[in-house]
Amino acid sequence: MIDVKLLQKNFDETAAALMRKKVSADTIAELKSANETLKSAKQSFETLQAKQNELSKLFGQYKKEGKSTDELKIEVDTNKITLNDLLEAQRAAEEALDAIIMRVPNIPDTDVPDGEDEESNVELRKVLTPPTFAFTPKEHWELAEKNGWIDFERGVKLAKSRFSVVGGMGARLERALINFMLDFNRERGFEEFSVPMLVNRRALEGTGQLPKFEDDLFKVEEEELFLIPTAEVPLTNLFQDEIINASDLPIKMTGYTSCFRKEAGSGGRDVRGMIRQHQFHKVELVAITTQDQSDKVFDEMVACASDLLSALGLPHRLVTLCTGDLGFGAARTVDLEVWLPGQNTYREISSVSNTRDFQARRARIRYKDEGKNILAHTLNGSSLAVGRTMIAIMENFQQEDGSIVIPAVLQKYL
């Protein structure tokens, strides 16, 4: 959630920043007026409430002194009617503001490049050189089926399309990757957590998936619980409503979970193979930091994910997302794209974002510094999407006969 006060105090600048993220001028104007309405509604209510409180005290005093309370009661009763109206007006104003602000995205950092879509993303650097092949490299689904690693048909039988089954060496590789990643992250100072994969509405509002993106989530109806789309949700919300000692920051966490996404709106894209599944595995990095620390920790997280890819021998590149490609809650994002020889292109395998205080304001994650409570900064990044890492390993390390050479660092995990 953005800081409404910022909009109020510094309208032109804040509005311009929001418009970079395609928030319409109308929405911004509505936001401002909703906030002003709420403010004045609150003031009228509180003034009258103060008076009512005072009269109530008098009432008690009169009773004690044996004075008549008849006149007082009339006044108090009339006030109460107005008070109820004012309260209702205040509530309506609160709801109106909420309805708008919960759907307004974060303000991008000033140095984030402008742009409509991924075309305007800026490549930071390439790491490792894509391999050359003496034959035509195959795509991962062909390799996966050939090696008996992935069974796409049976996944559909068990659930529906975009589900798959991983078996044999594929399953062992998956498990090895998860363990390798968790160990790697722990060595970089990220403590491991194992968290719920179903969470409530409040948690998803805290990290920004709700209320705007409910259609993307799988929901357990009777329980009012949702399957997590990323471990970012439970890990970040671990500190929901908490006030952390500044000296305990930064808190750096990692965790492995399955992730569940409806992939609504991506119909037709990546239908083949396991690039885009309803259920996938991911090892996540999350950090809670002071406001001064977040830039440094952001770089650490990007480095962690990139070094992980390098350790696996996977060529990749780092890309700064432009404003148009930035997610809802992110102030800045660096994507890591891995080289896929079969597709002859780089594909996203990790995304590291600094949300600054956007999630912290929603989830009320604060720290105490010199007696003051300050909104924390929260960051998240994948390290890495396991399925896509498997795809990258298959495609990059494939041999002419379709067999796959497993990276040396994984040997001890197999």
Add this chain to the structure above:
RNA sequence: GGACAGCUGGCCGAGUGGUCGAAGGCGCACGCCUGGAACGCGUGUAUAGGGCAACCUAUCUAGGGUUCGAAUCCCUAGCUGUCCGCCA
């Protein structure tokens, strides 16, 4: 899933209709005391919003109700505990 009990500030705990944002204790901070510390003594110590400020409003799990007035009474939900049932 059933029955019963509970949920008060960082923590423990008092408080059954007004003067209660809440006694007392612990913890913490500062000061005194000390060679230094412990002990002791004193002072302070929730959050959010509004106002330059005095101050005002809200918050005793949450939501609703009764009342002029609710931490306190009633209802609902959530959570915790205990027993029973079920179960990896």
